[in-house]
Amino acid sequence: MYQYHEQLDLRKQLTERGDMPAGKWSLFQLAYEAEKQSLSSSFEDFICLDALPNLVPFPHQIATAKRVVNELHGRALLADEVGLGKTIEVGLILKEYMMRGLVKKALILVPASLVIQWTRELNEKFSISAFAQRNEWSWTTYDILVASIDTTKRDPHRSAVLSQDYDIVIVDEAHKLKNKKTRNWQLINQLRKKYLLLVTATPVQNDMRELFNLINLLRPGQLGNSTTFNATHVDSKRLPKNPHALRSAVGEVMVRNRREGGGVEFTERLVEVVPITLSKEEQVLYDTVTNFIKDAYSKRREAKRSVLSLITLQREICSSSYAVLGTLETMQRDKRLSENEHIALSDLYHLAESIPNYTKVNHVIDLVKKINDKVIIFTEYRATQDFLLYMLQQSGIKGVLFRGGYKRGKKDWMKDLFEHKAQVLIATEAGGEGINLQFCNQVINFDLPWNPMRIEQRIGRVHRLGQTRPVYIHNFSTQNTIEEHIVHLLQDKIRMFEMVIGKLDVILGIKAFEEDLMRTFMESTDNAEVRARLSALSHRVQNSNIEQLASV
Amino acid sequence: MSMQTNLYEYCTRYFNTVGATFLPAEEGALCIEIPRDVDKELTDRPFYWMWVEAMNENPPNTILYLTFRPDMQIQTIPEGVKPEQITHGSYRMMRIYSSAKSRGTFAAVYENSSRLSPYAVFVVKISFVSDRRIDFLESYAIDLTTLQVYGDVMDQLIKRNLQDDRPLRAQILPVPIDMDQVFSLVLQCVKYDVEDRDHSWATEAHDRLEKELAKLDHYYQSCDTNAENKDSTYQTDEATSHWSIQAEQELRRAELIWRTEPKIEVRPQQMALVYLATPPA
Numbered sequence: 001m002y003q004y005h006e007q008l009d010l011r012k013q014l015t016e017r018g019d020m021p022a023g024k025w026s027l028f029q030l031a032y033e034a035e036k037q038s039l040s041s042s043f044e045d046f047i048c049l050d051a052l053p054n055l056v057p058f059p060h061q062i063a064t065a066k067r068v069v070n071e072l073h074g075r076a077l078l079a080d081e082v083g084l085g086k087t088i089e090v091g092l093i094l095k096e097y098m099m100r101g102l103v104k105k106a107l108i109l110v111p112a113s114l115v116i117q118w119t120r121e122l123n124e125k126f127s128i129s130a131f132a133q134r135n136e137w138s139w140t141t142y143d144i145l146v147a148s149i150d151t152t153k154r155d156p157h158r159s160a161v162l163s164q165d166y167d168i169v170i171v172d173e174a175h176k177l178k179n180k181k182t183r184n185w186q187l188i189n190q191l192r193k194k195y196l197l198l199v200t201a202t203p204v205q206n207d208m209r210e211l212f213n214l215i216n217l218l219r220p221g222q223l224g225n226s227t228t229f230n231a232t233h234v235d236s237k238r239l240p241k242n243p244h245a246l247r248s249a250v251g252e253v254m255v256r257n258r259r260e261g262g263g264v265e266f267t268e269r270l271v272e273v274v275p276i277t278l279s280k281e282e283q284v285l286y287d288t289v290t291n292f293i294k295d296a297y298s299k300r301r302e303a304k305r306s307v308l309s310l311i312t313l314q315r316e317i318c319s320s321s322y323a324v325l326g327t328l329e330t331m332q333r334d335k336r337l338s339e340n341e342h343i344a345l346s347d348l349y350h351l352a353e354s355i356p357n358y359t360k361v362n363h364v365i366d367l368v369k370k371i372n373d374k375v376i377i378f379t380e381y382r383a384t385q386d387f388l389l390y391m392l393q394q395s396g397i398k399g400v401l402f403r404g405g406y407k408r409g410k411k412d413w414m415k416d417l418f419e420h421k422a423q424v425l426i427a428t429e430a431g432g433e434g435i436n437l438q439f440c441n442q443v444i445n446f447d448l449p450w451n452p453m454r455i456e457q458r459i460g461r462v463h464r465l466g467q468t469r470p471v472y473i474h475n476f477s478t479q480n481t482i483e484e485h486i487v488h489l490l491q492d493k494i495r496m497f498e499m500v501i502g503k504l505d506v507i508l509g510i511k512a513f514e515e516d517l518m519r520t521f522m523e524s525t526d527n528a529e530v531r532a533r534l535s536a537l538s539h540r541v542q543n544s545n546i547e548q549l550a551s552v
Numbered sequence: 553m554s555m556q557t558n559l560y561e562y563c564t565r566y567f568n569t570v571g572a573t574f575l576p577a578e579e580g581a582l583c584i585e586i587p588r589d590v591d592k593e594l595t596d597r598p599f600y601w602m603w604v605e606a607m608n609e610n611p612p613n614t615i616l617y618l619t620f621r622p623d624m625q626i627q628t629i630p631e632g633v634k635p636e637q638i639t640h641g642s643y644r645m646m647r648i649y650s651s652a653k654s655r656g657t658f659a660a661v662y663e664n665s666s667r668l669s670p671y672a673v674f675v676v677k678i679s680f681v682s683d684r685r686i687d688f689l690e691s692y693a694i695d696l697t698t699l700q701v702y703g704d705v706m707d708q709l710i711k712r713n714l715q716d717d718r719p720l721r722a723q724i725l726p727v728p729i730d731m732d733q734v735f736s737l738v739l740q741c742v743k744y745d746v747e748d749r750d751h752s753w754a755t756e757a758h759d760r761l762e763k764e765l766a767k768l769d770h771y772y773q774s775c776d777t778n779a780e781n782k783d784s785t786y787q788t789d790e791a792t793s794h795w796s797i798q799a800e801q802e803l804r805r806a807e808l809i810w811r812t813e814p815k816i817e818v819r820p821q822q823m824a825l826v827y828l829a830t831p832p833a
Contacts, residue, residue, distance in 0.1 A: 002680075002754045002814040004743075010820040011735050013657070020825060022660035025714050026569045028824055031656025032675055032689075032706060033562065034649035035821060037640070039687040040679075043753065050555070051641025073683045073760075074811065100685045127641055190795060192803060194811045195683075220804055221771025228774070 040100045044070055048095040048126075055125055057088050058465060060257050065092035067255055074195035075218045077174070077254040079203045083464045084257050086199050087118070090170055091126040093197065098128065103167040103195065105143050106130075109188075110172040112148035116408070118172070119146045136160060149176065153183045166193040174198035177217065178210035188217055203254070208234045211250070218253050267441075268470040269463060273487060274367065276478045279359050282321065285351050286481055289317045289324065292344055297522045311518050316381055318483040319447040320360060321352045323381040328352065360476060361391050364444065367474060368397055368424060374440040376425045378458050380447055385426050388446070392424055399424035427458075437461045441469040446476055448486050450514045455490065482521050489534045556620045559638055559645065563618060566652055575615065578626055581635070582618045593651035594644065618644070657822050661714045665829035668722050670696045672729070673705060674738045675822040678746060681815045682757035689821075690745065692738050693832045696727045701741050705832040714826070724827060735820070742818050754814035761812040765805060772801040 014020065040047055046066055049057075057065075061084075068076045068089075074097070080086050097103035108130065110118050115132050122130040122144070131138065133147035139160040149171065152161055169191055171177065177185045177198065188196075196218055204211050212229050215222050223229045223246075233249075235241040278286060293310050300307050309331055316323040328349045332342065368375050379385050385401060392399045400422045402414050418425040419439055440462055449455060463471040477487040520533040563582055567574070570590045577583035586594065591614050592601060604611060617635045619626070626635055638645055662668060671693045678688045691706040718724070775797060826832075 001751060001758055002816050004746075005815060005817045006739055007817060007819040008735070010657070010823060011731070014731060014823070020660065020823070021658045022716075022825075023656060023658045024569060024716050025659050025661040025824075026565065026716075027652060027656035028659035028661075028822060029656070029710065030562070030566055030569065030652040031654075031822055032691075034652045034656075035675065035677065036689055037649065039677075039689055040685050041687065043684045043686050048641070051639075053639045053641070069684065101679075102681070102683075102685055127643060186795070189800065190803070192807065194807060220800075221767050225771060225774045 038099070046092070046096055048092060048099050051099060052095065052126060055088075057092060058085065061085055061088045061092065064089045064255050064257060065096065068093050068197070069096055072253060072255070074168070074197075075253065076197055077203060077214055077218060078197060078199045079201065079254055079256040081256075081258055082201045083460055085465050086201070087121060087172075088125075090172075090197060090199060091122060091128070094122070094168065094170070095126045095128060097168060097195065105164070105166050106145070106168045106170070107161065107166045107191075107193075108144075108146045108170045108172070109149040109152055110146060111176075112150060113408075114172065115146050115148055122146070133157075139164065149184060149187075153187045158187060161187075162190055162192075164192075166191060168195040168197070169193040170197045170199065172199045174200040174214060175202050175210070178207075178213055180213045180216075185213060185217070203256075208240060215250065215253055222253055223249055267463070267467050269459070269473060270470055271473045271475065271491060273491065274363060274474050274476050276360055276363055276476060278478060278480070279355075279357055281355050281357075282359060283480065285321055285348075285355060286317055286478075288351060289313065289348055290482075292348060294522055296341070307518070311514075314482065314518070314521065315447070315450065316383075318478060318481055318486075319379060319381050320358065320384045320387060321355045322358070322387040323383040324352050325349065326383050358391070360446070360478065361388065363476065364388065364446065365392065365395050365397070367444065368392070369395075371442050371472075373442060374418070374423060374425075375442040375444060376427060376437065376440055376462065377444045377446050378427055380428065380449055382428055384446065385428055388426050392426075397424055398422040399426050401425075402427035402429075404429040436464065436466065438464060438466040438468075441467065441471050442474070443471065444474045444476070447483070448475065448490060450486065450517050485521075485530055485534060486517070489538060555640060559640065560620045563638065563648065566648055570651075570655070573613075575630065576628075577617065578619075578624065580620055581624060581626070583615065583630065583633075584618075585613045585615050587613060590651065593654070594647045596647075616644075653821075659716075659822075659824040660826075661716060661824060662718050662722065662827045663712060663714055663829050664719050666719075666721055666723060668719075668724050668827035668829060670725070670727050670729075671702075671826045671828055671832065672696055672734050672738075673709065673824040673826050674820050675706065676738065676742055677817075677819045677821050678742065679817040679819075680753055681817060682753065682813065683811045686753070690742065692741055693826065694734055694737055695831065696729060696734075697725065699737065700831075701737065702831060702833045703741070703745070708832045709826065712828070718827075722827070738820065739818065746816060746818070754816075757812055757814040761808065764808055764812065768801065768804055768808065772797065 044066070046062065046069075049062070064078065064080070068074065068078070074093075078086050078089055080089070094103065094106060098106075108118060108122075119130050119132045122128040128144055130144040130146050131142040133139070133145050133151065136156055138145060138147075139157065147157075151157055169188065171188060176182075177188055179185060198214055198218065200214075203214055209226075209229075212223055212226065224232065233240055233242065233246050240246045293314050297307055297310050300310065309327065313324065313327050313331070316327055328345055331337075332345050332349070337345070364377065368377075377388060379388065382403070385403075389399050389401060398421065400414050400417045402411070402418075402425055406414065414425070415437065418437075425437070425440070443459060443462055445455075445458070449458075459471070459473060475487050475491060477484050516537055520530060520537070524530040524533060560580065560582070567582065567584045567586070571587055572590060573585040575583040575585060594616075595614070603609070615630050615633050617626075617629055617633050618638045619635050620638055622637060624635070624637075629635060636642075636644055673691065673693045676690045676692065678690060680686045691704060693702045693705040693709075694700070695702070
């Protein structure tokens with residue numbers, strides 16, 4: 001029934017020493033107690049939790065880790081939605097296996113940009129001495145190694161990795177393994193490993209076959225072979241034939257926690273519209289610019305020229321008159337412009353320049369003063385960002401900037417400055433992976449991106465596990481401009497701010513969504529038409545949600 | 553928290569036994585000056601010691617300040633010493649455990665009495681392993697004169713008053729010890745004990761292994777027939793041509809057996825020569 005192994009290290013030790021050393025009885029007892037401490041005294045219990053008193057995982061994270069170890073036997077697809085702490089689950093599982101003596105050698109494959117972060121988290125949160133892979137020798141030097149999958153799949157690293165046995169292999173962002181013909185997939189397939197964890201929030205991105213390929217790495221045959229899988233489970237590319245059957249087959253290898261439902265408590269989101277009425281001069285500028293854009297838009301479409309700079313201009317004019325200046329300047333340099341256009345543009349430029357007062361910015365300053373706590377202000381444009389920083393500093397408010405182009409170290413530094421020295425963080429992007437700003441609970445959307453995913457990313461930095469206070473979101477909405485429609489569409493129609501990311505992965509064709517918006521604004525003759533077309537658009541989005549919910 | 557009190561008590565005993573000097577500390581904390589040999593076991597810095605020894609340096613002994621509560625207010629602390637919070641899984645605690653284990657592998661002890669007979673005491677770790685694991689720590693004592701074996705002796709022995717030095721007026725019977733015989737005796741006893749235990753875990757793991765292997769084979773068989781019928785994604789694919797489907801099947805089978813097959817590991821961990829006035833049962 002079982003293999004029986006006797007390990008006689010003790011006998012060997014005695015032989016080497018020649019005779020029995022006379023040690024102290026008190027040390028013998030201490031050794032006995034130490035041994036008892038590190039015992040796995042039942043199959044089911046999680047012993048690593050006692051060993052990590054500074055880590056307080058959420059109930060769903062413990063439940064997931066236990067399920068993977070006890071029921072899925074250590075080969076699993078962890079597919080929690082974004083922001084539920086998959087890293088913690090992975091850490092718990094790894095730590096548990098290590099403490100039970102079941103894992104000694106581990107390989108953690110992650111995107112290159114996350115190698116350092118993973119290494120740090122495993123060390124700090126889980127006291128696992130993990131090392132970042134640096135060179136060819138790392139593979140054999142360290143037991144717990146974090147490496148970039150793109151490095152690993154190339155020789156000489158690939159053959160180094162393939163010549164070893166791994167007790168556990170963990171792959172983060174595992175949707176990169178969706179295609180069986182890629183070197184990524186083949187690497188994982190050929191690795192010799194006991195346990196395997198694949199981690200991704202999006203097990204299905206475009207095609208049901210992606211799920212099949214992922215699961216075949218874990219447990220070949222779980223979903224039948226590719227022919228029977230197609231026949232029994234696939235209806236269309238994105239739709240399963242028999243969701244219940246698929247779910248139960250997938251459930252034997254996959255854990256997916258959702259944000260809504262389940263034991264995951266998120267604090268409240270309070271969304272508020274801050275209506276803003278432009279000053280007379282600003283309204284004139286806005287109308288003039290918009291008319292110019294409408295004009296140029298139809299001309300350019302006829303000529304089949306790019307309308308990109310027009311879209312940008314239209315969005316910038318909603319942000320601030322300051323943001324427009326740069327784009328106007330660049331457009332003036334375009335040699336294909338006609339004389340009339342040239343004059344129009346330079347008029348616009350002067351008009352924008354001569355704005356005496358910035359209503360929106362003044363509102364921000366008032367609001368920040370009223371909040372009197374840490375605030376994150378998001379804007380899409382660097383010009384607006386610089387301008388805001390300048391204006392805030394003029395009113396004695398300390399702010400720091402945050403941009404996508406910053407290197408990791410600078411991002412961390414800016415985050416620290418914001419946490420300890422400044423009141424305001426002015427950001428052009430959501431901050432990227434791993435920058436968590438839970439200590440702040442006030443978000444001002446100075447302007448809104450037209451891409452719903454980006455909005456959720458913005459809020460997600462603040463409204464995630466670990467946030468203890470309700471999160472306030474202030475959406476600036478300038479009356480009588482496109483912005484008013486956008487805020488209305490995203491907030492009231494699509495209910496963007498109540499929705500959760502998981503459902504959003506589905507508003508497919510984000511690009512198409514943005515183009516639709518632009519066309520709506522440009523081609524509609526009056527406000528009523530804009531409203532009607534936007535309402536049709538929001539229906540489309542809602543329907544795609546329902547479709548998604550019906551599947552896995 | 554009782555767990556933290558246990559740790560405090562454990563550390564106090566440990567540092568006492570290894571001959572560290574206790575310095576004044578807040579209540580519930582420990583401030584100790586540790587001898588160099590202990591230092592080497594509690595902090596991982598081989599290059600530092602290599603340098604110290606090569607340069608013939610004589611640095612002062614390290615002082616540790618260990619706290620056992622997270623919210624500890626510390627009034628006075630020796631200069632240059634940082635307080636460390638000790639928890640069950642902390643690095644320092646792990647090192648203390650492993651130092652205790654290596655120092656406490658063997659012992660020779662006596663009961664305070666005039667007539668003593670010798671026993672060999674073993675602590676044995678028994679692990680049931682499949683994709684999960686469970687351990688048991690058993691202790692046995694073998695009467696070296698009669699070769700009678702007693703089980704579960706540690707609980708008994710802890711209650712007795714044992715000392716490291718041989719009592720002056722004690723009569724000790726000289727007994728020749730055949731180590732190999734003693735070891736094989738204890739292993740035999742362990743084997744009997746193991747056989748008596750509940751093995752449903754092994755049956756379950758074994759059945760699961762069989763089922764999974766069958767499923768694998770079935771899957772690869774169906775892929776084979778598929779491949780014969782029409783062009784398979786496997787064999788026509790250029791990049792995978794050197795990696796055959798048979799190789800994949802072999803690998804998956806090997807992994808499955810590696811992971812699931814039930815195994816029992818028996819590992820004698822500690823041994824003591826104990827002189828007792830009366831048998832330990």
